[in-house]
Amino acid sequence: MLNVKEMLEELNASPYEEIEIKTPHTGVIDFVGLNPGDRVSGPSGKWLERPGTLLANLTREKNKKPICATQKGQVMDIRSELEGKFVEAGERLLTIRHFLSKEEVIGRILKKALHLFHAPERAKYYFVPEIDAKIKAGGEQSVKVREGLDMFIVSRMKRETPLSYSGPEGMIYAVYFQQGDNVDGGQPLIGVCPESQLSLIQDVVNRVQGEWEERD
């Protein structure tokens, strides 16, 4: 049984994620004048092609390698005693405190609460007519699924095959695809939760949407 209250309290107590930046290999460390409390940004650009803020340079065999921030956040704990020193691989250099956004909090809750059913291959996915009719009539959260239920039609290259659901029994909480659109293999199709928790999860999500304060 999911303890939503506990989970929310836990998130409220520490509304951030701490990312430890470690050395990928041995080398001499040179921090680039970073101070505790400095704000750093993660990779940016449409394809995340621009690296994040430079945190330190690691030099091994005259090969200077930049170590960049992987997430947006605040620099917490720099081990300045390592400045100019040779360090081993896996040595922690600093910690970035990344404050969670609403989407990330909801994502975390749903990840714990939901069972995600993934697309096995890139194809177009449709619900079978009975389920489709039910969703249209009563919304997606009115459909109950169980192991082995024929749920989807996988359409690819003029070939249509049925796909049955596998996973725990429950209600559909969310549908993550548009019928008729191509879905890549490994992408979630539906999220399922136990029937008893449906209203609880909805409540939590609504509370997060309304109450969560974003700090970044």
Next chain:
Amino acid sequence: MDIDKRTQELAARLTYIRDIFGQRENSSMAMLRTRLEEFLEKAPQLGMRELSRQVAKLEELFVLLEGKLESELTPMDRVRIVRHPQRICLKDILENVYDNYTEIGGQDEWSIDPGMIIARATIARRMGKKTVHQSVMVLGQEKGHGQEFRNGGSIKPWGNANALYYMRVAEIENIPIHSYVFTPGAFPVEDYPGAAQQISKNLYVMAGLKVPIISVFSEGGSGGAEAIALADKRLMLSHGYYSVISPEGAAAIEGGLKDKATPELIEACASRLRITAADNLELGFIDRVIQEPPLGARPEHYDFFRQLRREVIRATDEVVDSVDGLGPLRGMAIRRQAKAADPQDIFVRWSLGTGARTKLVDRRFEKFRAMSRTACRDNRSLGARIYSGLEGMLWAAHSTLRHDFLTRYKRHLLHLLEAAEAELRALRQGVGGPLGKFLGLGDGQQRRLEVAPEALERLTLLSCPEEGACRLEDTWVYVSPKSREDRTLTCPNSHTHGCLDLWGPDLFGEFAGVCSHCGHHFSMEFQWYLYNVFNFAQAYEFNSELESSNPLGYEGFDLKLEQAKRQTGLGSSCITFETHIEGVTTVVAVLVSPFRGGTVGAAEGEKIIRAAERAMLKRTPFILYSHGTAGIRIQEGTCGVIQMPRVTMAVRRYIEAGGLYLVLYDTNSFAGPVASFLGCSAYQFAVRSSNIGFAGPGVIRETTGVEVPPKYHRAFSALSRGHIQGIWDRRDIKKNLHQALLTMGGKNLYYR
């Protein structure tokens, strides 16, 4: 009512003048403004007759001062004139110059590319009492007086492809082509058919189109202009510009890409690039200038359209006359037409006969071959030049004797022998048995097995264990100086592929700059290829005396050029030589990246043309290896951009003569060269990890507003788009080249 209209027109003329002169205020403009304001103030109190008199006086003043302002126009003002929404555009020309027209493949925004207009038009000409309608294919960029969907006349690759298709149609129908250039430049997207690759196809096809092509330049922006402007007669409107790059682009490069260029620098660049009609006429890149009314032609200048009509008719007549031998009287009349009232009075049929069509293409080649010849420095002595000319003649004689005369008979003889042998084999198979044995045709199967034991061993043994591992990588003739540095390097793919760091001496020595984990190719010096692939130590370099110069006297460029020459020890960014690749004699041209970014100017163009001519004469393959090229050298202005059609034509002649023209890209190859003589090859290969395209990501972002993905220009993307034909590993280039020499190319390769 009439007075109101005339006053409004005067106000519009004043606004236009203000737009053209930008921030620069001068006495003429101030006077016009004051007089117009005074008149508008007084107007309500004046009677009808006085009003009319005052407006007429104002109109006279406008004409007078516009004439004065005309003499004060700077090159940048001319750029503003051609970009002004009131500037005449192709639709105006179709309406006013031609007697009738039908637009093909487009109706306003409903077109594959609304920026490109294609139309079948007719021009009516008198022949006594008879009227003859002559058809022409008219095409060009349409700016549409500021219509958004025309994209400012910036043509997408598919628009150029459509234009090319209808140029071919004109060739089939044997009617002349009139192309009107109204473009600031091509739209730099790589989607199929690709900006650069499509322009190169256009140039390649236009080089051999067997119908008269007349082009008229208003706004000639580099590659976009060249896509339709390879013509027999190139006319230019007096207020137009024809340039390798926009003055803003040149200023951005001059001032460092990050900073926004100042208006003063843009003005200076516009003057330095020599982009005006008078400049281009003087440099020999256009044939005639068509005079426009003061401050540029606008749609209401009907006299100008009449003049334009006369000029395009005259130009077409002249082209036809130059190849199709008109009657002596008409020929004389056409040549004196400049003074004659109307060229319409002399009838010239524009469809050409078979002989004339071939002659036309030859003339076109000669015309472009002669352009920009003096724009590079030839350091050869007079004696060397005479010797070189004589050598060429001797080679031509030798080539004719050996390949055309003797080889033909040899080939006939071989064909006869081949046929006789095949007959005998057929006889054996058909008759078989004792008769076959009687005729002495033993069992072929048995004979085939009689292979020398050494050869059999060589063919069947895969390794040579007693000699250790068969590692060819150790045998590089030239080793990069980067391998002498004791350091490690990180592969750029290490994040995604988990490549381990590589030790410099290993990477740049034995591994030839290739990541041993993911195969990423680090860039290598051009010398590495010269010595390890092209056997440069035994090669014969020619035309090294041809050196880049500063034909436009571009300010500060002499110094930069000297610096590049000193640093690289080269006279230009192109090295041409004759070499042997696995025993096959080959002519090679290399574009060298460290010399001014491998940019192409008049010297480079001339060297490549001469290399292609040498390969044609000696019946050898011609390989162009682009170690890297940033495009056309902007400081050479149109002397650079004219290399696009010039070299493409030379290459086409070589290919048509039956040679093999193979292009190999490395590091970064962009812009003009890719959009002409590199992109037109049927065999384009790329070294892995190279980038190929029309414009770099920064330029694409600035001009189109679209961000391109990080690996947009990578060789693999180019291969997926169908722009290149294969990707080679650096260590296999020599082997692959040899394979290509044996399997690709036309009929005239001597070793076949």
